[in-house]
Amino acid sequence: MDRNRRVLDADVLVVAGRIKSVGPSGRGTGGGVNPAIIDCHGLVVLPGLVQTHIHLCQTLFRGLADDLSLEDWLAQRIWPLEAAHTEDSIYASAMLGAAELLLGGTTAILDMETVRHTGAAFEALEEIGIRATAGKCLMDAPSSPEGLRESTDSALSESAGLCARWHGAAGGRLRYCFAPRFVPSCTGPLLRAVSDLAEKVGAVVHTHAAETPVELEMVKRETGHDEIAYLDSVGISGPRTALAHCVWVDKDGIERLARQATNVVHCPSSNLKLGSGIAPIPEMLAAGCRVGIGADGAPCNNRLDAFAEMRLAALIQKPRLGPDALPAAQVLELATLGGARAMGLENEIGSIEVGKRADLVVLDLERPHTQPEDTDLMSRIVYSSMATDVRHVIVDGRVVVKDGELKTADLREIRQGANSQARRLRRSAGL
Numbered sequence: 547m548d549r550n551r552r553v554l555d556a557d558v559l560v561v562a563g564r565i566k567s568v569g570p571s572g573r574g575t576g577g578g579v580n581p582a583i584i585d586c587h588g589l590v591v592l593p594g595l596v597q598t599h600i601h602l603c604q605t606l607f608r609g610l611a612d613d614l615s616l617e618d619w620l621a622q623r624i625w626p627l628e629a630a631h632t633e634d635s636i637y638a639s640a641m642l643g644a645a646e647l648l649l650g651g652t653t654a655i656l657d658m659e660t661v662r663h664t665g666a667a668f669e670a671l672e673e674i675g676i677r678a679t680a681g682k683c684l685m686d687a688p689s690s691p692e693g694l695r696e697s698t699d700s701a702l703s704e705s706a707g708l709c710a711r712w713h714g715a716a717g718g719r720l721r722y723c724f725a726p727r728f729v730p731s732c733t734g735p736l737l738r739a740v741s742d743l744a745e746k747v748g749a750v751v752h753t754h755a756a757e758t759p760v761e762l763e764m765v766k767r768e769t770g771h772d773e774i775a776y777l778d779s780v781g782i783s784g785p786r787t788a789l790a791h792c793v794w795v796d797k798d799g800i801e802r803l804a805r806q807a808t809n810v811v812h813c814p815s816s817n818l819k820l821g822s823g824i825a826p827i828p829e830m831l832a833a834g835c836r837v838g839i840g841a842d843g844a845p846c847n848n849r850l851d852a853f854a855e856m857r858l859a860a861l862i863q864k865p866r867l868g869p870d871a872l873p874a875a876q877v878l879e880l881a882t883l884g885g886a887r888a889m890g891l892e893n894e895i896g897s898i899e900v901g902k903r904a905d906l907v908v909l910d911l912e913r914p915h916t917q918p919e920d921t922d923l924m925s926r927i928v929y930s931s932m933a934t935d936v937r938h939v940i941v942d943g944r945v946v947v948k949d950g951e952l953k954t955a956d957l958r959e960i961r962q963g964a965n966s967q968a969r970r971l972r973r974s975a976g977l
């Protein structure tokens with residue numbers, strides 16, 4: 547994913563968490579005393595995949611909210627379950643989600659937590675070794691559910707405290723984002739304050755936008771504006787902003803997103819499962835929009851699998867626009883450089899280039915479903931590969947998955963913790 551999109555037969559030398567050199571295969575890369583060598587003969591090394599819309603706090607809700615519209619999904623299941631979270635359940639939920647992501651080749655995420663206990667999610671992220679920008683969810687509008695609603699002041703002051711503690715933590719691997727849930731759950735003063743705070747500390751603003759026609763109508767009724775224009779008017783736009791979904795955006799909205807260089811996060815599985823629609827991604831890319839991809843939360847997907855999102859992102863556009871819409875190479879760009887841009891980290895991750903952080907995935911394309919081998923590599927990665935083809939994963943130069951096994955935490959403990967916390971959450975939420 548370098549500027550010329552080269553596919554090389556090469557060795558990658560990593561020193562102190564960064565890519566030091568990319569050189570011809572087998573000749574050594576000329577640096578380091580006693581380097582640890584990972585033999586990648588016959589394997590494919592690609593930049594770590596980036597998912598820029600995830601809710602780790604919802605991983606424990608997987609399978610508890612199927613086959614519902616967004617509005618019922620939120621009100622009947624997700625909000626009561628989020629309100630029932632404790633520090634322990636947030637930690638267990640983050641560990642389970644991050645384990646799934648790392649094992650499936652996702653090395654960096656933009657995450658939205660729930661209203662409370664976000665510190666416990668950061669502790670999990672620090673421990674498990676994924677690159678993450680995460681933020682506490684903000685909900686201060688009077689119409690927000692009682693179990694999650696906060697005053698504007700407490701929402702902002704807790705965010706500022708979390709930002710001071712976690713923005714730049716773990717050697718810069720962890721960062722903070724300001725995460726207003728969506729326009730209907732936030733007051734105008736909150737959104738404006740968030741925009742100012744994020745600007746001041748150089749943080750990303752992560753929210754949802756234009757997911758369903760119902761949401762669009764609510765925003766129009768309350769603000770008198772089209773949603774994308776309203777967000778822009780309160781400062782939620784531009785390169786530091788990531789808007790998940792943007793399914794219901796018209797030509798004016800697309801032009802505005804492109805003009806402001808606002809990041810759109812495409813979540814094809816979530817949009818299909820909730821019946822929200824198909825985002826006009828090829829039209830956005832043609833207009834010059836910045837686009838990343840994401841699995842959203844486990845209860846609306848139900849996997850956190852970048853390979854599934856890439857394949858689906860390409861496929862769902864084709865019945866509408868023809869088979870040449872969104873080809874494989876373009877989709878891989880969304881899942882790497884597109885995500886890096888949405889996280890404000892395009893100079894640090896998203897490609898295998900000298901000087902960038904060493905976030906790498908090693909893929910085994912030798913199994914029958916990715917053969918024969920003398921075909922387009924982009925096609926094999928996007929259309930044929932699966933998360934289970936991931937052999938090794940490196941984040942910040944640290945091997946976090948080796949031979950398909952998580953090295954930074956015990957998977958059995960993660961599963962046990964997740965199951966006991968999920969049972970408690972269900973009881974507590976009355977589901």
Ligand SMILES: [Zn+2]
Nearest residue numbers: 754790842843
């Ligand atoms: Zn979401």
